[in-house]
Amino acid sequence: MIDRRAFIKGLAVSAAAFCALPLNRVWAYPLPPGHQRLIVLFLRGGLDGLYAIAPVDDPLLASRRPTLSTTVHDQGIRLAGTGFAAHPSCAGLATLFAAGELSFAPCAGSTDTSRSHFQAQDLFELGTGNIHGPSGFMARAATALGGAGSAISFTQEVPLSFQGLNVPPAVAPLSGSGLKLPQGKLLDAIRQAHAGLTTGEALEQAIATETAIESTVGMDVTAARGAPAVNGFPGLAQHMGRLLVSQPQLGLVFFDLGGFDTHVSQDGILSRSLENFSTGLLALKDALGTEEWRRTRVAVMTEFGRTVRENGTKGTDHGHGGLALLAGGAVRGGRQLGGFNGLDDASLNQNRDLPVEVDWRDLLSSAMRDAYGFDKAALNRIFPGRPGKNW
Template identity: 60%
Template sequence: MPSRRRFLQWSASGLAVHAFNAFAIERAPQAPGRLIVVFLRGGFDGLFALSPVSDPRLSELRPSLSKTVLSQGTALGSTGFSAHPSAKALADLFASRELAFSPCAGTTDTSRSHFQAQDLFELGSGATHGESGFMARAAQALSANSNAISFTREVPLCFQGGVRPPEIAPLSGSGLKLPEGRLLEAIRWAHRGQRTGDALDQAIATEEQIQSAMGMEPQAARGAPGANGLGRTAGTMGRILRGNPRLALAFLDAGGVDTHANEEGALSRVMASIGEGLVELKTSLGDTEWRRTRVVMMSEFGRTVRENGTSGTDHGHGGLFLLAGGAIAGGRMIGDFRGLGDHALNDDRDLPVLADWRALLAACLRDACGIPDSALNAIFPGRPQQNFAL
């Protein structure tokens, strides 16, 4: 019987060829700069990746999850934070001033609902319902045709409602997720009674077992591929963008970070792939394109500061914001961090949001693409007046 990996490779191979062939090297006008948004669906635990090792409460609140970083982590300058060994690539980018981070970033949502917080992020208006997403409004502000691309299977909410939809180039790899709902049922019916149908049933069962063992909620990913596949897909993304300098805005989402249990093993693999993906993206873009590119990575919310009884964490509030690129003001922490004391936490359990996502993204769009404040106010209505130099 074909393996789950083989079945996903069969499904993905056509997408890979189509995406790469559809975006040949072109000679269209180059945009001023580029913003790539990588959205980690599921609530990523930034305190695991980059930990405040100088805070004495870290080992008390995270007795198992802090052991490795306290003994083997890489110090991030004088910030008081260290990178987990699996995030060594992030530490290297930080050391070369090509990466900066904000430990207490996020949205205004306090529901701890994946879906509400994700919608709030993608709409960018401070509301959970709206007619357009923030990247659609940003594309319109750039006043250029075909300036946006989404490395997803469908137009994501952040790009919906625009005058012109983004180009779509789904990335492939063994991290490709199976579809859900009516589409999945139609595919199963089409393969019923065939060898490929048996392989599909096996793939579904294996995927469910993996998610259950990791203590994750697969629904939180909303069909996005696993973040542990970023190391394999980032090169394709970089080559497409390098060959198409007009593409000023790009979006990619990934799941598999909702770690309610056994977090050390699951996130170690994810972090290694994220770091590998950023390095591969930098390499495939080349020096010139890397210098005009800013890569933002964040999640809908962070996790609880205290680990739970199953060596995992639960839904929190403030989370990690990563910014990478060849011309950023890297090698530093963005915004504030007030420690892990009870008085500094949100609801006595989470990191607070000290850097609003709209202000951070607005600064990236201003610095990368030259969008003026008047347009940024329309892209992010109601954004707080936090000024960041990124």
């Protein structure tokens, strides 16, 4: 397993010790011929999808969100043929949509009704409709691909979605930790020792992201569960893309971001977060390059959406149905996935939230079917109890 603590410790001790880490052994397994890549990007905190991609043709939007809908009504970027517009901070998403490289589901989600970040996140990562179980859905997908050799998680540790494998996937943290890189002449010597080597890029990555990630302030990070803040995503996406280009056999990828729990003063906070998220997706596309992007799918999901009505502190509270995205050069984009029945009370879940029209298991099943050629039986093993609708 690629472990950042071991990485930095090895740097501090000696370059030779670091070079002995089993990177090549872990990453030596090829992805089966013809298979593509799926990146699952999980946004922890409950993204307000109605803010990011808003139903501007719905006459009730302004009254439901007198503060939060103003900018998208005035400056939103229309998504042709849908009745929705992307918030101007999501210009990158609109660009991908127009290019046929992004589709969106405005009412996606899971069966969870608790409105608890942690229960909803666990239910998502397990992928069974339960909050307890022996394995996560990424682990079962890796097993269907023949083991952990094609899998990688860009997280601090093995996430719940990948737990349950006999051999854990590679783990390559892209964000900072409590350990600090050495400074001064020692760092200069280490950089020189790794110059021109594969390990040198990992070192430069750590140096570039340490300050940016650890200095992020102003957000309640409890729901993030240690995931890096979205403010650093453009830089992290570039590093992730370059690493995946160098390791094309890595076809099953997990990454998470925090910074979406916006109960108070949402407009300024979330617009900055979404700009970084949207810019980061474009940075990932750019880093992957044309050929790798063409074989890539990015599934973007969150544990739940937010309330339709803004609250008294100009934010939103925990909801039910929310936004999911499928992006990449391998997707059939430029379309809306699933229905949207409007913002009137009769169409809402419990008179407050969007309903779930697209089950997250079916969305991921369709992505895995198209990326890996999994049949129905394999998909049912990965996502037992899924409704079975194809997207």
